[in-house]
Amino acid sequence: MSVSKERKSALFLLAVLAIIAGVTVFIALTLRVDPVEESLKSSPVINTLWVFTDDDGSALATNVLVFYPPSRKAVAFDILGNTGAIFSSLGRVDRIDAVYKEKGIDMYRAEIEKLIGKKIPFTIEISLKNLEFFADYFGGLNVFVPFPVDETDEDGHRYLLPSGAVLLDGDKISSFLTYRNVSDASEFEDRKEAVFVSLLSALRDNRDIIFSGNSFSIYEKRIKSNIEGDDLYKLMQNITDIDIEQYSLQTITGSLRNVDGKTLLFPYYDGQLIKDIMNQTVSSLVTGDSAGQNRVYVLVIQNGTTEQGLARNTSFLMQSVGYEVLETANADRNNYERTEIINHIGNAEAAKMLGSFIHCTNIIDEEVLPETEDAGSAAKADFTIILGKDFDGRFVKGNGANAAAE
Numbered sequence: 001m002s003v004s005k006e007r008k009s010a011l012f013l014l015a016v017l018a019i020i021a022g023v024t025v026f027i028a029l030t031l032r033v034d035p036v037e038e039s040l041k042s043s044p045v046i047n048t049l050w051v052f053t054d055d056d057g058s059a060l061a062t063n064v065l066v067f068y069p070p071s072r073k074a075v076a077f078d079i080l081g082n083t084g085a086i087f088s089s090l091g092r093v094d095r096i097d098a099v100y101k102e103k104g105i106d107m108y109r110a111e112i113e114k115l116i117g118k119k120i121p122f123t124i125e126i127s128l129k130n131l132e133f134f135a136d137y138f139g140g141l142n143v144f145v146p147f148p149v150d151e152t153d154e155d156g157h158r159y160l161l162p163s164g165a166v167l168l169d170g171d172k173i174s175s176f177l178t179y180r181n182v183s184d185a186s187e188f189e190d191r192k193e194a195v196f197v198s199l200l201s202a203l204r205d206n207r208d209i210i211f212s213g214n215s216f217s218i219y220e221k222r223i224k225s226n227i228e229g230d231d232l233y234k235l236m237q238n239i240t241d242i243d244i245e246q247y248s249l250q251t252i253t254g255s256l257r258n259v260d261g262k263t264l265l266f267p268y269y270d271g272q273l274i275k276d277i278m279n280q281t282v283s284s285l286v287t288g289d290s291a292g293q294n295r296v297y298v299l300v301i302q303n304g305t306t307e308q309g310l311a312r313n314t315s316f317l318m319q320s321v322g323y324e325v326l327e328t329a330n331a332d333r334n335n336y337e338r339t340e341i342i343n344h345i346g347n348a349e350a351a352k353m354l355g356s357f358i359h360c361t362n363i364i365d366e367e368v369l370p371e372t373e374d375a376g377s378a379a380k381a382d383f384t385i386i387l388g389k390d391f392d393g394r395f396v397k398g399n400g401a402n403a404a405a406e
Contacts, residue, residue: 035121035122035227035231035235036234036235038121040069042119043118043119044068044282044286045066045067045068045286046066046067046068046069046121046122046238046239047065047066047119047120047122048064048065048067048120048121048122048123048124048235048239049064049065049105049108049109049112049122049123049124050062050065050124050125050126050196051100051105051108051124051125051126052127052128052177052192052196053125053127053128054127055127055128055129057101058097058100059081059097059100059101059108060128060177061078061192061193061195062078062079062100062108063076063077063078063079063193063196064076064077064079064118064120065200066281066285068285069238069241071243071246071285071288072241072242072243072246073242073243073246073285074200074242074243074246074247074285075247075248075249075250075281075285076193076197076247076248076249076250077116077249077250077251077252077274077278078189078192078193078250079096079112079115079252080189080252080265081095081096081097082095082097082262082263082265083095083096083252083254083264083266083267084257084262084265084266085111085115085266085267087111088111089103089107089110089111090102090103093259093260093264094262094264095262095264096108096111096112096115099111105123105125106123106226109123115271116274116275117274117275117278117279118278118282122226122235123226124223124224124225125223125224125225126222126223127224130223131173131177131199132170132171132173132174133170133222134170134199134202135168135169135172135173136169136170137218138202138205138206140167140168140169140173141168141198141199141202142165142166142167142168142201143165143168143173143176143191143194143198144165144166145161145162145163145164145176146187148161148163149161149179159179160172160175161175161176161179173195176191176195177191177192177195189251193249197244197247200239200242200244200247203236203239203240204240204241204242204244207240210236210240211233211237211240216236219236220232220233223236250277252267252274253267253268253273254266254267255268268316268317269317276357277321280321280356283356284353296323296324297323297324297350297354297382297383298323298324298325298326298380298382299315299318299324299325299326299382299383299384299385300325300326300328300329300383300384300385301314301315301318301325301327301384301385301387302329302330302384302385302386302387303329303330303331303334303387304331304333304334304335304336304339304340304386304388305334305336305387305388305389305391310391311328311329311330311387314328314358314385315328318385321357323354326380326381327381331386331387336386336388336389337388337389337390338362338388338389338390339358339360339362339386339387339390340360340362340363340364340384340385341354341355341358341360341362341364341383341385342364342383342384342385342386343363343364343382343383344366344382344384346365347382348363348365350382350383351363351383354383354385360391
């Protein structure tokens with residue numbers, strides 16, 4: 001029996017609609033932007049903002065994780081909650097974590113981007129409850145507890161923690177992360193970083209399980225991110241590939257000041273230091289230049305100018321990026337036009353890296369002599385920096401130091 005004219009028209013119309021739908025899907029898939037790939041086009045590293053939050057929705061710990069996929073190396077920047085500045089999002093001077101509490105993750109990310117001078121395409125938020133879930137799901141998180149804890153806070157909550165290298169379940173990891181020893185604030189910061197590293201390590205160790213079958217959905221719903229689905233899947237694939245053995249940590253250094261009853265940490269050199277450290281770190285990750293990463297180099301810093309406090313202030317800068325400063329002093333004269341780096345150990349790569357950081361190309365290679373008991377401080381150092389008039393003053397101005405010597 002022949003098909004009616006109307007039915008033929010209907011079938012033809014359905015066929016046309018199917019073709020249009022197919023072409024639309026094809027175009028959508030073709031034009032779809034992969035955010036991880038797009039990020040890697042503009043920067044060789046993947047920057048991700050990680051925030052652990054407490055039950056009140058405040059930021060417990062914040063890290064900017066910088067990952068270079070080809071080498072699997074990563075560096076985390078610990079963004080201390082009491083970092084102070086005039087935050088445009090708040091319209092006042094305050095702690096940086098107040099931005100997160102009052103304005104949310106997007107504005108928080110924007111303020112941190114200003115602080116470090118880099119874009120952060122991705123955000124990951126993990127609540128304390130979900131962190132406990134991860135700890136239990138992975139069979140515990142490995143941390144080091146320096147001393148046993150048996151304390152009860154003013155709300156009646158008891159904290160019990162064993163000492164040593166221990167595997168903590170969800171409830172214990174929560175106590176470890178939130179317990180505060182009022183006499184040692186730095187120890188609290190160390191614990192926050194220990195939890196972050198332990199979580200990264202657990203994610204790496206369980207990588208095969210996380211990405212097998214449909215397992216990722218279990219983890220995805222425990223992570224709050226600005227991307228989802230396949231995009232988050234790909235981001236986490238990259239992050240769980242980090243070589244923890246090549247992981248390092250940087251933190252903000254600055255001076256403490258009391259503002260409106262709050263003790264705030266104002267970054268050195270009007271915030272320029274953290275930007276320069278960030279630039280140096282990214283450069284080291286990308287170039288594979290590990291000259292300054294596998295050992296601590298020892299410096300003598302001498303002031304070859306008439307500017308008081310220059311050597312002393314510069315020593316703060318160099319210590320902040322991992323160098324050891326053996327001595328600061330005045331140079332043999334105060335009219336050096338150009339800054340000099342004297343290479344005492346014959347390591348051209350390390351000298352070049354040091355010069356790159358302080359913008360000095362005037363490197364002098366000294367004959368390498370055996371160290372003796374009577375050797376002066378310069379002979380015991382790896383490098384001597386003699387600061388000249390050309391030294392980039394942005395590193396040392398504005399920190400409020402008024403040293404009378406060197």
